[in-house]
Amino acid sequence: MKIIKTALSTAWACLTLNFAMAQSTGYQITGKITNHNKPIDGATVNLVAAKDSSLIKTLVCSANGSFAFDNIKNGSYFIRITAIGFGNYSGALFNIEDKSINLPVIQLQTTSTELKEVSVAGQKDFVEQKIDRTIVNVNALISNTGANALEVLQKAPGVVVDQDGNITFKGKSGVMVMIDDKPTYLSAANLATYLRSLPSSALDKIELMDNPPAKYDAAGTAGVINIKTKKNTIRGFNASFNSTYGIGFYGRWRESLNMNYRVDKVNIFANISYNYNQTYRKLEIDRDYFHPDGSPDYSFKDISIFRPTNTAYNAKVGADFFVSPNTTWGIVFTGGLFHGRDNSPVYSSFYNTASMLDSAINTQNISRNKFDNGGINLNYSHKFDTTGTALTFDLDYIRDISGSNQTFINNTLYPGGTLINSQTIANDLPAFINIYAAKADFSKPLKNDGKFEAGIKSSYVNTDNTANYFNVADGVSTINYDNTNRFLYKENINAAYLNYNKNFKRFGIQTGLRVENTNGKGHQLGNAQKPDSSFVNHYTNLFPTIYLSYKLDTAGHNTLAGSYGRRIGRASYGQLNPFTDIVDKFTQFRGNPFLRPEFTDQYKLSYSYKSLLNISLLYNYVSDVQNETIFQDGNIFVSTPGNIGYQKNIDLSVNLNLQPTKWWTSNVYAEVYRNRYKGMLYSGEVDQASNSFSGNANNQFTLGKGWSAELSGFFRTGGVSGQFVSIPTGMVNSGLQKKILKDKGALKLSINDMFKTFTPSGRINNIANTNASYHNYLDVRVTTLSFTYSFGKTLNTPPKRKVGSADDEQGRAH
Template sequence: MKLLYFFYSILFTLFLYNTTYAQTSTCKISGIVLDDAKKTLDGATVVLLIAKDSNVVSTQLAKADGSFTFQNLKDNTYIIKATYIGYKNYLSSPVTIGQQKTISLPAFTLSATGKTLNEVAVTGKKSYVQQKIDRTVVKVGALISNTGANALEVLSKTPGVQIDADGNITFKGKSGVMVMIDDKPTYLSAANLATYLRSLPSSALDQIELMDNPPAKYDAAGNAGVINIKTKKNTTRGFNAVATASWGRGVYGRTDESINLNYRIDKVNFFANLAYNNQKTYRRLEIDRIFFDDNGNQTSSLKDISYFRPSSNNTNIKAGMDYFLSPKTTWGVVFTGTLSHDHDSSPVNSLLYGQGGGLDSTIQTLNTSTNKFTSKGVNLNFTHKFDSTGRAFTFDLDYIRDVSGSNQTFVNNTFLPDGTLTNSQTITDDLPSIINIYSAKADYTHPLKGKAKFEAGVKSSYVNTDNAANYFNVIDNVSTVDYNNTNRFIYKENINAGYVNFNKAFGRFSIQTGLRMENTNGNGHQLGNAQRPDSSFVKHYTNLFPTAYLSYNIDTAGHNVLVASYGRRIGRPSYGNLNPFTFFVDKFTYFSGNPFLKPQFTDDYKLAYSFKSLFTIALAYNRTTDVHNETIHKDGNVFISTTGNIGVQKTLDFSISSNLQPTKWWTINLYAEVYNNKYQGAFYSGYLNQSKTTFSANGNNQFTISKTWSAEISGFYNTSGAYGQFVSIPTGMLNAAVQKKVLNNKGTIKLSVRDVLKSFSPSGTITNIAGATATYHNFLDTQVGTLAFTYSFGKLTNTPAKRNTGGAESEQGRAH
């Protein structure tokens, strides 16, 4: 907390400085940095020097469009120096501020150089991974092996991100990450989020932003940080489109088709992203359980072998219009839609053994399920820029409606070792769910003197969820209600939030700090039935979430940079996890909700050092209280899985990322981290005290064979890790791909193979189960070959970027 107080004392001093600053000069020098091909050099270092003695006045990085501006300058003669990795330095002619107060310089053109740095040549080519003060940006299209993949598979290859066999996402060793699509969080239940991400093709994705400590502008939800998946946005005048089609083969075949359309005429811009995929996958899950009495003697054991072969059809649509009322004012509307159908017939063979190890009985379960998920959303947005300094106001209104349904049939047949049928049980269920999300937010940005900026905003959201679980016992084709498991759960939640954010650059220092307040009001009602009474709960809490970043350029050129940061975040229970309904997997495995689940809170501390764009090293520590994690306990010989608060998690993380180019035709991107997870807290009938140190590495090699041919080899490896009760074994994956440009570079043919060695097999041990031990082993359909074709057509004249995101940020998806 001392570090936090230090940051806020600096912020207070800076506010006093700005209110007493008497400098009235409006002199400024602006320009743009380009390369030999006249393309902008985003992130080029621009240094303002006094011509007389070369003393540094100010240093800044060029913006995404290559532009830079030095403001509030005194009368003097200056020289401007521009540098970029892999390019020769540029030094301007003397520029004099005197009678002329505003000077716009001709474009700076930097020439590429072939010089080496420590035997490694670095060019100006943008990296697959880029580091910024508050986030890491990953370019999806930079990896050929991403072709034909879905969003969940793309995430599995992203630095610091791990995906388990059920689609659960962890980031830097922590669960509870907030996943966003175009700045709109969609933290569904793990199952629904995985379904949605599998329906989103990589061809629709542009980049992934990884934020372990997001700024105050973002919702505080997501204790592990934010993963923001940005979809492609076409911003060109006239009509243009990009179409992609792919076919892949693993155990079964799969197809992906998508098209990104844009049409701009006069003051109106129309856009649409359409995607469809059809896939069938395979998974075999083996779970071994051993049961003990109070004296530790083995009483029985159980082996489950489950087969999953889900087939799904998924359609995603995003369409909208921008109306440019004036050069400063824009209105926009965006419609989104998702339709997902899947069917699965999952047989389970359960072998129950007695105390002496002999087979007692066999249970054969056939689980047949049909699932449907639809999501419809509309966003109305407004942007007004008051002047050229960046002062702006925006607001968003959102409405989202998610509807899902699941129908399942469980047939359990029990046999003696000789094959005699001793019992037959049939259970059916109907699990409908409806979620309505309403959201409104407004943001204001105001530049201040002395390279400072102030931001503020407010947001209010309301969510109404209605989940039902209808279970029936079927005997002689007659269905009767199972009142022990049937229920209906209604949950309503209102969150009101406001934030302020301030950033300023002074000399070699830059500071960004903010404070967000969120007020949460929840009301849950579980309706009773003929055998069970109603129950309800009400929750009200208000919390403050500070964030702070302090950056220091060690040298005048800004090549060596230190960044320290702090942030506090919250992880609210998903709406579905609060619902105490029961979901059956087989006769010995259930999932259940938890209405007593409390929010979790995380404090993050981080110190990072970057050298140019070559490498970044970081040391991070975070502490989470009331940690959400999947927990396993048993009732007899039935394992029940639920999300619970399991005490305190402490994570210490050391990471390093590097971007190198040993030769002109070979580019290397590497990321590695070592983190220790430690869990401590009361846990069912005992105490959980689990700790594990994990090494994780992720890398890719890109090869330029010729002007039209390129190739890639990528992969990742993770050692054993601890995640609550679960301890995983090492696993990894190797991918390879080749690409050929055709049709005057408007078309691209790509061939990729994912999991070449078929080595990705998430498995491990479940610990801290009273009276039992358990291990699990997954065999997945991850070895997939994909052939894809992409074609681009239309005009290529740039226009201002459109708004196609909204404000229903941390609500969508918690509804399940």
């Protein structure tokens, strides 16, 4: 703790010194914007230098129409103003000469009291680059129409989604996924279920942050993916409806409705969606077994057919109360009901050394699953002055209820089909989780173009997982004590951060320090044949971040940037649960209560030219790497999370935005990366490395008369992830759109994976006396037809802040 106190004291002293220095120079420009002497709320004000018309600063005026530019040097300037429903304004020149200035009241002229209908004003680039994140605009791709959030993520640059829904970013696992700046608090499996139920029509943009600022939780060694949903806060009533039908191996459909109504001091919003989805997947696993001397023993081939049917309802409903021009209270309710069923047969065959069929096992796996969650968020924000000094507060409560009931009927047969043995296993797997989180953030703009931020956060998580297994014979169930257990886990994380940034003429710096204290306690209850067991974890860590940028020219077209950050990857609550989850007779998953957190140090250099080109070089070192590991227990393959050792990752990426013609825009992303894993596994030392390539291309075509089209796709070479070595795969997508109903509606037709080339496959290494490979056939070639209609009347209003105190906890829930 002495080290922590010293580091925090040093950081605070440096920030205080910079704060004091930042108050000493520059002048202020103030003014007020009205229409017929009524203040205009939320107008965008630009301060422009007269000598070269370069933009100096931009801000949004307050609710009473006032604005203030701080720390302005001597010189000649003029003001430009834009606001929805009003004509653009460009003011006269004025001079700053060693004193502040208060401009005369600015009157904007009304162009239209109301916008009769909501309409799309233009097409955003698919990818935008910022100094600390990459922004993906979801609606820029026609082929995203009718897709779900997981499928949209798969098209984002640097993101890989495997056949089980696991997400990696820039060649690394351990990414934290957030929704609207709030963590999802879900295990990998439940997160994949939720994202598959979330329609793309509800999404606005995706933020990819490989090195997030200190304001964000330190969780996620691969960084943060923040999915932002649509929310309007403009005055009046407006809504958007979407209906989609898709056909792949089976049919599927989705409907969603976005609504917003603001009047006077109240803003009410809702996002409601329904999703029915039936998919198909065929998984083949081949295993060859050997004696210790290397001679062949026997072979095993496993074919699993998955045909899950899922129904999902999602809702997000909230209200903002503007109690004064500077104070806002808000409340948000979120909820989801996810129910599914699956009848997944498994056909297992055993072959002798002469490759002759020895025996077979046919398994009927019948399951019913549910995952219901709900949450409430209470938020508060207050602006202390016109400079932007603000305090925000969030209080969250989330409850998840999940469970499944499965029945495994295993029939063992001779080659001729004669029944040898029949075995039936049933289970009931209920799980409950309660999450409480609170955070407060303070921000203070400083003179000389600086900003100071600080915040605190505390969270508490309580989970309860039960695994009830039964052996069923002649209709009578008896408890299977080998697999039955109950696991309780409690965790408290306390955090605080400081962040400071400042821009000079060409040089910019942002630095931050976050401290997190983690306290966890797990308790596995015993049964009639097994004793209790428990564990306790306490640790405190520091997470520094720093960003540097330098403009190579006065216009800022060419920019160099560098950053460093440290992050932590905590195990999900389900991964810490030591119970056994039976996949089939020869495949099981087991948790690991001794799983240690992993830590990553990341260094990044980048060059950007305008918004056209960005080149980045990334280096990561991850210690105590967490990854799925495979070992053999008799004739059963067991998957369990483990700490492998360390991982080194070097990544070179290029992002290019092009416009070859007026009707054709293109985004091209390519990266090459090298992953190396080294450590100890069950069969001894693992030392694997691979060089991989990944590329995305997205082309948009404006055809005229309301028609537009898209051609996109991605390709990935094979790579290494712990014991797993994957082979190349990719897909090509296309889409066609026609705007109708006076541009208020749109019809979209899209085809994903046109040539059916996305087949994730590979091999599994480092299993004693075994060669293993896997091959997936997925239902991803889907043709989708979608109809979207937007309607309503709107008036101007300023944007509302994003809310949520829940950070990484939900992303780890089971």
